[in-house]
Amino acid sequence: MLKASFSTPVDAGPCAANSAWSPMVKEFHIRPDPDDPRLSVVVPGIDQDGRAVETAVVTERPLTLFLNAREIVTMMTIGDRPDLLGVGYLLNQNMLRADDEITAIDYADDISTVVVRTRRQTDFEEKLRKKTQTSGCAQGTVFGDLMEEFDKIVLDANARMHTSWLYQLTKKINTAPSLYLKAGAIHGCVLCRADEPLIYMEDVGRHNAVDKIAGYMFLNGVAPEDKIFYTTGRLTSEMVIKTVKMRIPVLVSRSGFTAWGVELARKAQLTLIGRARGKRFVALSGAQRLVFDTDPAQVDEEDRKHSRKGSHAEITD
Numbered sequence: 001m002l003k004a005s006f007s008t009p010v011d012a013g014p015c016a017a018n019s020a021w022s023p024m025v026k027e028f029h030i031r032p033d034p035d036d037p038r039l040s041v042v043v044p045g046i047d048q049d050g051r052a053v054e055t056a057v058v059t060e061r062p063l064t065l066f067l068n069a070r071e072i073v074t075m076m077t078i079g080d081r082p083d084l085l086g087v088g089y090l091l092n093q094n095m096l097r098a099d100d101e102i103t104a105i106d107y108a109d110d111i112s113t114v115v116v117r118t119r120r121q122t123d124f125e126e127k128l129r130k131k132t133q134t135s136g137c138a139q140g141t142v143f144g145d146l147m148e149e150f151d152k153i154v155l156d157a158n159a160r161m162h163t164s165w166l167y168q169l170t171k172k173i174n175t176a177p178s179l180y181l182k183a184g185a186i187h188g189c190v191l192c193r194a195d196e197p198l199i200y201m202e203d204v205g206r207h208n209a210v211d212k213i214a215g216y217m218f219l220n221g222v223a224p225e226d227k228i229f230y231t232t233g234r235l236t237s238e239m240v241i242k243t244v245k246m247r248i249p250v251l252v253s254r255s256g257f258t259a260w261g262v263e264l265a266r267k268a269q270l271t272l273i274g275r276a277r278g279k280r281f282v283a284l285s286g287a288q289r290l291v292f293d294t295d296p297a298q299v300d301e302e303d304r305k306h307s308r309k310g311s312h313a314e315i316t317d
Contacts, residue, residue, distance in 0.1 A: 027172070030216070031200040034182040039078050056183040060204050066115040067095060067122060077208050078179070078186070081201070082107045084219070086114040088211030091218055092242045094145045096122060102219070150244055155269055156225040159249040163281075164294040165228070166252065168195035170276050173230060174254075174302070178202060180232070189213055191248075192228040206233035210242050217246065224248045231255075235274050240264045250289065252276055257284060278302035 033039070040056045047053045064074045065086045072095065077085060083105045090096040101119040108114075169192055179186050179202050187206035191199040191213050201212040210231070217224065224247040231239060231253045237260040243251045244264075250271040257274050262284045265272040271286030279299035283290060 025198055027196045027198065028176060028200060029198050031176060032178045032180075032188070032202045033080075034177050034179050036080065039080060039179055040183045058179055058183045058186050058204060062112050064111075064113045065089060066113065068115075068117055075208065076204060078203050081212050081215075082114040084201075084212040084215035085203075085208055086116050086215065087218055088213065088215030090116060091214050092211055092245055094149060094245075096218075146241060146245075150241055150264070150268065153244050153247060153268060155244065155247060155249040157269070159225060159271075159289055160291050161228065161250045161271055161273070161289050162194070162291045162293050163296075165192075165195040166273065166276060166281060167279070167294060167299050169197060169228070169230060169252070170254065170278075170302075173197050173200070176200065188232045190230040191217070191222070192230055193226055194228075197230070206231055207238060207242070210239070214242065214246055228252060234258060235261045235265075235272060237261045237264055240268070240270060240272070244268045244270055250286070252281075 038059065040058050042054050043057050044052065044054050059078055060076050061079045062074050063077050063079065063082055063085065065072045067090055073089070075085070075089070086105065087096070087102065096102075096116075096118070100122055102116060103119050104115075104117040106115040106117070169190075172195075173188070173190050176197070178188060178200070180188060186202050186204055187209050188200065188202045189206060189209035189212075190197045190201075199213055199216055201209045201216075203209045203212065213229075216222070227248045228250040229243050229246070229248045229252065231251070232255065233239065233253065234255045235251065235253050235257045237258060239251065239253075240261045241264065250273070251265070252273045254276050255274060257272070262272065264270075265285035269286055271283065271289045273281050273283045275282045278301040279296040
């Protein structure tokens with residue numbers, strides 16, 4: 001459940017590797033809570049036959065993010081886990097570095113604001129100040145920094161992706177209770193290890209779901225080298241860049257690819273697997289990590305009920 005407001009002292013950054021994260025964490029250590037009344041509402045309407053119906057729809061609310069005293073962005077989100085979303089956004093936009101130390105995260109529900117506080121002024125704050133003085137926009141600088149770092153990242157060449165893991169992951173994730181199955185109109189991302197889904201986040205934008213996982217990994221010192229990242233959305237350049245920035249060597253989706261996403265994945269030697277449904281999948285990058293240990297003929301096709309092609313939210317007369 002979402003707390004109305006909180007102020008959390010944090011010791012994350014250079015010392016995060018000494019956190020309480022354990023390799024013994026069980027499946028779905030964090031998962032969606034479709035029964036949280038803040039995350040969906042029931043709305044009346046009429047159907048194609050003119051009958052009165054009620055259906056669940058996901059909520060969407062603004063969240064304004066501050067880095068220390070500087071306002072960064074206002075995001076539209078379902079509103080859960082604002083602390084993880086704030087930290088993850090800053091990391092994936094290169095506004096926080098791996099050696100930045102977060103001292104506190106403050107969230108105020110009444111003004112929909114989360115403030116991430118660091119021990120020192122970050123590099124981004126100084127860059128933004130200089131850029132604002134000249135042109136009033138720092139987005140070009142941010143993107144340039146992202147790609148400069150992207151080109152320097154080396155993913156673990158020894159990581160492996162067993163096809164048996166892939167088949168198990170897609171089945172477990174697609175059948176797990178979620179806001180998607182309740183109301184639709186939402187994206188999901190899952191941090192996995194072997195055939196185990198560990199951290200499952202949802203949001204109205206897949207970039208938000210990614211950022212929540214990035215924030216969790218940073219705050220809990222989660223090592224990325226043996227992880228797999230699963231998303232329900234398209235394998236775009238944004239998804240590839242964020243996965244590489246998190247240093248996760250394998251990215252999987254049930255959806256398709258974009259050309260630049262594939263190009264960047266090949267450049268980074270990221271294993272990129274798309275159209276993963278039932279027994280089927282296509283790998284367009286990093287195929288050297290694949291271990292074919294299961295005969296596809298022995299794998300069931302995807303249950304139509306969990307095909308995720310649209311909302312399966314119950315509609316009642």
